[in-house]
Structure formats: C-alpha cells, structure tokens
Amino acid sequence: MKILLVFAHPEPRSLNGALRDVAVAELKAQGHEVQISDLHAQGWKSQIDRADFPALAPDARFDPSAASAAAFADGGLTADVKAEQDKLLWADVLILQFPLWWFTMPAILKGWVDRVYAYGFAYGVGEHSNTRWGDRYGEGTFAGKRAMLIVTTGGWEEHYSARGINGPIDDLLFPIQHGILFYPGYEVLPPFVSYRVQRLDAAGFAQEAERLRERMRTLASTTPLPFRRQNGGDYLIPGMQLRPGLGAQDTTGFALHLDDGSEPA
Amino acid sequence: MKILLVFAHPEPRSLNGALRDVAVAELKAQGHEVQISDLHAQGWKSQIDRADFPALAPDARFDPSAASAAAFADGGLTADVKAEQDKLLWADVLILQFPLWWFTMPAILKGWVDRVYAYGFAYGVGEHSNTRWGDRYGEGTFAGKRAMLIVTTGGWEEHYSARGINGPIDDLLFPIQHGILFYPGYEVLPPFVSYRVQRLDAAGFAQEAERLRERMRTLASTTPLPFRRQNGGDYLIPGMQLRPGLGAQDTTGFALHLDDGSEPA
Numbered sequence: 004m005k006i007l008l009v010f011a012h013p014e015p016r017s018l019n020g021a022l023r024d025v026a027v028a029e030l031k032a033q034g035h036e037v038q039i040s041d042l043h044a045q046g047w048k049s050q051i052d053r054a055d056f057p058a059l060a061p062d063a064r065f066d067p068s069a070a071s072a073a074a075f076a077d078g079g080l081t082a083d084v085k086a087e088q089d090k091l092l093w094a095d096v097l098i099l100q101f102p103l104w105w106f107t108m109p110a111i112l113k114g115w116v117d118r119v120y121a122y123g124f125a126y127g128v129g130e131h132s133n134t135r136w137g138d139r140y141g142e143g144t145f146a147g148k149r150a151m152l153i154v155t156t157g158g159w160e161e162h163y164s165a166r167g168i169n170g171p172i173d174d175l176l177f178p179i180q181h182g183i184l185f186y187p188g189y190e191v192l193p194p195f196v197s198y199r200v201q202r203l204d205a206a207g208f209a210q211e212a213e214r215l216r217e218r219m220r221t222l223a224s225t226t227p228l229p230f231r232r233q234n235g236g237d238y239l240i241p242g243m244q245l246r247p248g249l250g251a252q253d254t255t256g257f258a259l260h261l262d263d264g265s266e267p268a
Numbered sequence: 269m270k271i272l273l274v275f276a277h278p279e280p281r282s283l284n285g286a287l288r289d290v291a292v293a294e295l296k297a298q299g300h301e302v303q304i305s306d307l308h309a310q311g312w313k314s315q316i317d318r319a320d321f322p323a324l325a326p327d328a329r330f331d332p333s334a335a336s337a338a339a340f341a342d343g344g345l346t347a348d349v350k351a352e353q354d355k356l357l358w359a360d361v362l363i364l365q366f367p368l369w370w371f372t373m374p375a376i377l378k379g380w381v382d383r384v385y386a387y388g389f390a391y392g393v394g395e396h397s398n399t400r401w402g403d404r405y406g407e408g409t410f411a412g413k414r415a416m417l418i419v420t421t422g423g424w425e426e427h428y429s430a431r432g433i434n435g436p437i438d439d440l441l442f443p444i445q446h447g448i449l450f451y452p453g454y455e456v457l458p459p460f461v462s463y464r465v466q467r468l469d470a471a472g473f474a475q476e477a478e479r480l481r482e483r484m485r486t487l488a489s490t491t492p493l494p495f496r497r498q499n500g501g502d503y504l505i506p507g508m509q510l511r512p513g514l515g516a517q518d519t520t521g522f523a524l525h526l527d528d529g530s531e532p533a
Contacts, residue, residue: 014330255519256520
C-alpha cells in the first residue's frame with residue numbers, strides 16, 4: 004500500500020521523531036511505499052489568508068470558502084497546497100502524527116487541514132437532495148482509503164479515561180476522527196495513543212515501539228471505528244439528526260454516532 | 269471591566285468582523301475598556317518552533333514545554349507572546365471570537381493558545397500533593413476572571429444539536445471551554461454561537477447582532493457553565509477520575525464534568 008504520514012512535531016530528536024522512525028521502518032519492512040510530510044521541516048504555512056489565493060483581486064472581500072472553491076476549480080491553489088493534495092490522492096492510508104497540545108492538534112497541523120482541505124476537494128462535494136446531503140461522513144474524495152492518528156500526551160491514561168477529568172480520549176479525538184477524517188470519506192482506524200511520554204524510560208519506549216509496529220503491520224486488517232454513514236439511512240435529511248430509536252436510550256454525545264446495531268423506531 | 273477580545277478571522281469585512289464591531293461598540297457603550305488582538309492584522313505567528321526561544325542553544329534538543337518553562341521563568345519569551353500575556357493579565361474578561369473551521373478554532377488562534385499559554389503561566393502552575401493536583405481546572409493564573417466564545421458556523425443548528433450528525437456543539441466546544449479556558453482558571457460563560465451565517469440576510473443579522481449585544485450587556489451577571497473544580501473534592505487524586513456516584517447513572521462523556529448536584533457514593 005501507499006502511506007502518507009503527516010508529522011507535526013518541531014523536533015526530530017523527540018519521542019515523536021523516534022516513534023515516526025519506528026513506524027516508517029516497519030511500514031517499509033512490510034513492503035509499503037511511504038511519503039512523509041514533515042510540516043516543520045517543510046516550513047509549512049499555518050494560517051489561511053489572502054496570500055493563499057493569488058487570483059483574488061487586492062480589493063476583493065476575502066471569503067475563505069468561496070476563495071477556496073474558486074481556486075480549487077481553476078487550479079489556482081498554491082503549490083504547497085497542491086503538493087499535499089496530490090499526496091492525499093496518491094495514498095491508500097493517511098496517518099496524522101502529533102503531540103496532543105491543549106487537547107487537540109498543534110496549530111501547524113490544524114493549518115494543514117484548514118489549507119489543504121479545499122472546498123470541492125474535502126468539503127462541498129456531491130449533490131444535495133431529499134436522500135443525500137452531499138458526499139460526506141463516509142463518502143467523498145477519500146472513500147475507500149483508511150486513516151489513523153498517532154498521538155502522544157504527557158498526561159496519564161486515567162485522566163483521559165471514561166470518567167477522567169480531561170474527558171475521554173475518544174471524545175477529545177472525535178472532532179478530528181469524525182469531523183476531519185471520516186467527513187471526507189476515510190475509514191478511521193482506532194488511534195494509537197501514548198501517555199505520560201515525558202516519563203518514558205528505555206523499557207517503556209521499547210514497549211510503545213512494539214505496540215506501534217503491530218499497528219503498522221495490521222493497517223489493512225484492523226477494523227475501522229463504526230461511525231455511521233450520513234447517507235446510509237441513520238440520519239433524517241435535511242435536519243441530519245439521528246433517527247429516533249437509534250443509539251441506546253442512555254447514550255448521549257459523540258458516542259451516538261457509532262453504529263451499535265440498534266434499529267430505528 | 270477590562271475586556272480582551274481575540275479575533276481570528278482573516279477578513280475585517282466579514283460577518284465575523286461585523287459581529288466584532290457590534291460587540292466592541294456595546295462593550296464601550298457599557299463603559300468597559302476594550303483591547304482587541306486581531307491576529308491576522310497583527311501578523312501573528314501560528315506555530316511553536318525554536319524561533320520562539322532565542323535562549324535555546326542552536327544544537328540543543330528542542331522540548332517545547334521545557335523551553336517554555338525556562339523562557340517564562342527567565343523572562344525570555346518573545347515580545348509578541350509577552351504582549352498577549354500582559355493583555356490576559358490586564359483583562360477581567362477574555363473573549364475568543366472565531367469561525368468554526370473543521371469543528372474547532374482556526375490554526376492561527378490555536379497557535380495563539382499554543383504560544384501564549386506558556387508553562388508556568390497557563391499550565392505547570394501550583395503544587396501537587398495528595399489533595400491537590402496543581403492549580404488547574406477552576407484554579408490558576410486566571411482565577412476570578414471570566415471568558416466566553418463567540419463562534420460562527422455555516423452549518424445548521426440542528427446538525428449541531430444533541431442528536432445532530434456533527435456532534436452537539438457543547439461537546440465540540442468542550443476541549444476549548446473546559447480544556448483551554450477553565451483549565452487555567454477562567455469561569456466560562458455559555459458560548460454565543462451563530463449558525464448558517466452564509467445565509468444570513470439583513471433581518472437575520474439584526475437579530476444576531478441584538479442577541480450578541482444582550483450577551484455583552486450581561487457579561488458580569490451571566491451564570492458560568494458549572495464545570496467541576498478539580499481540587500473541589502469531586503475527583504480522586506492522583507487518578508483524576510470522577511468519584512463514584514457523581515454524575516447521573518446514564519451520563520457519559522464530557523457532560524460528566526458539569527456539576528449536576530449529585531453526591532459521591
């Protein structure tokens with residue numbers, strides 16, 4: 004398979020750098036082709052602004068999504084953005100690797116999403132009707148591809164557990180896994196999360212590295228998270244609310260959007 | 269009161285720009301002092317990198333949180349970061365205003381958090397013991413101050429409702445409201461969220477503007493979200509899990525961390 008790993012840590016000699024090297028070595032050993040987008044090494048520009056849309060008239064009002072739609076349609080996106088889009092189209096599997104900063108991705112990686120995910124490419128795709136609401140949440144440009152997160156945090160696993168003070172890690176990652184990966188069509192594999200990384204000794208690192216190698220060996224066979232497809236019948240259109248009866252009676256919040264086998268009332 | 273509004277939209281002639289002007293005019297009419305951090309206008313640097321820590325030796329391994337701790341302790345942070353910290357210390361109320369992009373804040377605002385929230389300033393504050401786990405989640409540098417979000421989205425309110433496909437807006441904003449605002453001590457007011465902003469006509473704008481003015485008039489009197497204080501007795505230390513019995517039996521996910529009046533078992 005072809006794998007794109009987007010790496011968002013500023014220091015190659017970090018735990019993140021070491022884990023990246025472990026993942027890439029294992030992927031290559033398995034015969035996969037790998038490309039890396041090392042955002043800091045590339046000098047990635049984080050913020051969307053007028054400079055991203057050279058065709059925009061200097062005195063025109065700047066509407067980011069309208070400008071994105073026009074530039075994507077006309078081939079007028081900047082070269083750095085086009086190069087990342089080409090890698091996404093090339094790859095069978097996308098891996099986003101980052102340290103969890105303030106309970107989400109670092110700014111530079113958010114800026115990769117904000118800029119590369121153009122209108123017409125990752126959103127604004129497909130037709131709207133009584134039975135479909137665009138190609139999104141399980142359909143779209145990346146349908147048939149897989150994605151997963153590799154995340155490190157200094158915090159304790161207990162603090163990110165179901166009743167932990169930070170909130171459950173699955174909930175914290177939901178806006179990324181559901182809203183950034185599943186939205187444009189990726190099947191999302193369970194995340195690889197490494198906790199208390201500041202305290203990791205050599206034995207601890209060896210254990211995490213082996214756990215990561217195993218995830219890299221099973222990229223093709225791991226069962227994706229069972230996010231519900233938008234146009235698969237579970238949601239009312241156009242209100243896009245989950246049909247009555249779906250989701251256990253006591254389920255609230257993000258967990259509703261995982262298919263639990265329940266049937267509409 | 270003194271108000272800091274951090275504004276993260278690239279176009280002043282946008283709906284966000286118009287709402288900002290409405291908010292600021294109302295705040296001034298109420299006699300408040302207002303400062304604005306207009307991140308795009310300031311040319312804010314989004315990503316954390318070595319350039320943020322001039323004292324770091326060129327060949328030293330770059331550990332962002334260690335570098336942040338050292339620079340904050342030595343007064344060695346860059347001038348742009350220090351200026352934002354000074355504004356935060358000055359302000360009684362912090363308002364973060366942004367368009368919701370990919371279910372969270374734009375990169376430039378995340379980069380404001382990543383860079384301004386230094387170790388020793390917004391995290392890494394306070395002592396750890398058997399009864400306290402640092403000054404965070406309701407305690408810390410900003411204790412006694414208030415904060416709120418002003419958020420715009422192109423999406424429908426139904427799509428962000430309790431059973432909406434995007435996930436409930438309160439859950440999507442939890443990592444920001446609980447993890448970025450409550451964490452360093454702010455009392456967090458309910459967010460102001462404006463939906464379907466691409467479709468807003470003059471009457472719709474007038475309605476949203478008045479709703480926002482009312483929120484600006486009631487900044488001091490609005491009841492904050494009842495997030496549970498970390499060191500208030502609801503959490504087990506050091507595992508930081510909510511004590512058994514707290515939270516209704518059928519509550520899961522982020523909602524657990526709102527005080528519902530239940531007592532430990």
